[in-house]
Amino acid sequence: MYYVGLDIGSSSIKIALVDVETGKSLGVIQEPETEMSMFASKNGWAEQKPEDWWEYVCKGIRRIKKKYNVSRKQIKGVGISYQMHGLVVLDKEGNPLRKSIIWCDSRAVSIGNRAFNEIGEDKCAQYLLNSPANFTASKLKWVKENEPDIYKKVYKFMLPGDYIAYKFSNIMNTTISGLSEGILWDFKKDSVADFLLKYYGVDSHLVPDIVDTFSNQSQVNAQGEKESGLAAGTPIFYRAGDQPNNALSLNVLNPGEVAATGGTSGVVYAVTNSLSGKESSRVNNFAHVNYKKGEDPRIGKLLCINGAGIQYRWLLNNLAVSSYEEMNILASEISVGSDGVCVIPFGNGAERMLNNKEIGTRVVNLNLNNHTKAHICRATLEGIAFSFVYGMNILKSDGINVNVIRAGNDNLFRSEIFANTIATLIEHEIEIYNTTGAIGAARAADLHLGDFKKFSNSIMDNDHVMTFMPFKDKEPYIQAYANWKQELELITNK
Numbered sequence: 001m002y003y004v005g006l007d008i009g010s011s012s013i014k015i016a017l018v019d020v021e022t023g024k025s026l027g028v029i030q031e032p033e034t035e036m037s038m039f040a041s042k043n044g045w046a047e048q049k050p051e052d053w054w055e056y057v058c059k060g061i062r063r064i065k066k067k068y069n070v071s072r073k074q075i076k077g078v079g080i081s082y083q084m085h086g087l088v089v090l091d092k093e094g095n096p097l098r099k100s101i102i103w104c105d106s107r108a109v110s111i112g113n114r115a116f117n118e119i120g121e122d123k124c125a126q127y128l129l130n131s132p133a134n135f136t137a138s139k140l141k142w143v144k145e146n147e148p149d150i151y152k153k154v155y156k157f158m159l160p161g162d163y164i165a166y167k168f169s170n171i172m173n174t175t176i177s178g179l180s181e182g183i184l185w186d187f188k189k190d191s192v193a194d195f196l197l198k199y200y201g202v203d204s205h206l207v208p209d210i211v212d213t214f215s216n217q218s219q220v221n222a223q224g225e226k227e228s229g230l231a232a233g234t235p236i237f238y239r240a241g242d243q244p245n246n247a248l249s250l251n252v253l254n255p256g257e258v259a260a261t262g263g264t265s266g267v268v269y270a271v272t273n274s275l276s277g278k279e280s281s282r283v284n285n286f287a288h289v290n291y292k293k294g295e296d297p298r299i300g301k302l303l304c305i306n307g308a309g310i311q312y313r314w315l316l317n318n319l320a321v322s323s324y325e326e327m328n329i330l331a332s333e334i335s336v337g338s339d340g341v342c343v344i345p346f347g348n349g350a351e352r353m354l355n356n357k358e359i360g361t362r363v364v365n366l367n368l369n370n371h372t373k374a375h376i377c378r379a380t381l382e383g384i385a386f387s388f389v390y391g392m393n394i395l396k397s398d399g400i401n402v403n404v405i406r407a408g409n410d411n412l413f414r415s416e417i418f419a420n421t422i423a424t425l426i427e428h429e430i431e432i433y434n435t436t437g438a439i440g441a442a443r444a445a446d447l448h449l450g451d452f453k454k455f456s457n458s459i460m461d462n463d464h465v466m467t468f469m470p471f472k473d474k475e476p477y478i479q480a481y482a483n484w485k486q487e488l489e490l491i492t493n494k
Helices: 050-067 107-118 121-128 135-147 148-152 158-168 176-181 194-200 222-228 240-250 309-318 325-331 373-397 416-426 437-449 452-463 475-492
Strands: 003-009 012-018 023-032 075-082 086-092 156-158 214-219 235-241 259-260 264-274 285-288 299-305 340-346 362-365 402-408 429-431 464-468
Touching: 003 050, 003 158, 003 259, 003 437, 012 050, 023 050, 023 437, 023 452, 050 475, 075 158, 075 437, 086 158, 107 121, 107 135, 107 194, 121 176, 135 148, 156 158, 156 325, 158 222, 158 235, 176 235, 176 285, 194 340, 214 437, 222 285, 235 240, 235 437, 240 264, 240 299, 240 437, 259 373, 259 429, 299 373, 309 325, 309 373, 325 373, 325 416, 340 373, 340 475, 362 402, 362 475, 373 416, 402 416, 416 429, 416 464, 416 475, 437 452, 452 464
Parallel strands: 003 075, 075 235, 259 402, 402 429
Antiparallel strands: 003 012, 012 023, 086 156, 214 235, 259 264, 264 299, 285 299, 340 362, 429 464
């Protein structure tokens, strides 16, 4: 018997099958094989058709069933991960009233900033743990202001994963974790943030019913069976935004556990029981997947680093090298600190953790007589690693403790220099796992039974690749980081 996991991204939909008993993955497929369309009729806008997500979900489920010779009756539940912060608005018949305004659309920035100032920074930090910023609530306010004819027809608004669950079941609901990522949850009152809805002039009846993250949220109905190929009655057992789900996929559920991603951008997602919103202008705070009303809270503090893997990929494309492996070998020939060369790796737009400053990528202390491309490779890996450490120190100042970091087996964390540098500076081990968001969502479908030990064991048994331990001789790393931080502060304090 199997669970199916869906990861609703903005570039593609990924579908995974895992064994119910062992948690072992049969495989993962992607729909479409090329990137999904994105609509941008104005600069800074980004929209997608929710109907397209559903079409690719259905195609993918049929493909993976056929590939692994699995019948609809063998699939015992569904878990859904989805792109965060998107807005889907439906009419009473359940039809989308417009394209979804997705996570990277920036049209509502000024609306969120105005709310932050007028409601008050302290109240937003204490009650929402965030600025309303460019999140789902602010996007809904944009629709109200700019598309009043559409807004009048809105029956419910929802997040992308809520829409997919609705298409399976014809039932509209959401989760606390989902509402919090839209900045719609009041952590003081442990309820929907009515004061923000009132400020935006949004009727609370537009909020879908709330279900537990790990529960029998709804079941596939006859129409869902016809379109998706899953049997009617198959339960939807789980849904969460992609970053909380990625943390869950790495078995990051408790205070002191940190999930890290070293892809095009870097993400540090730390779980805490602190309701501190002190760094709400640089750090996002969400109800984690295992947050429950009235209990010791589980908050996911999310810090994003734009200048991460994209910096290393730029080097691959522009240096006379053939692969990341070659770059890592070149870097390993150079000692810690790169002989004084520093790379400030922030060339992918404004960095929120640097208070939205756009400082670009900079290479400093380069000596044209002594330094080579090997120094550049080492300095770049160190610079990106130092940016992760810098971000973790921001998180520590906002109430997190670090006991262990768990990371996916992606490009940056394949580099021993990168992983060892972080592990040594934060003085904690880094566990590497070979998993994906779709696999994690499929496994999470089993958590409606409440057996978190079985879930954790399935990750350790199936996915653990290796563990990087901190080096005992950490002094060269401390000095190199201090040099890098000094160069960064010379730039940011101008």
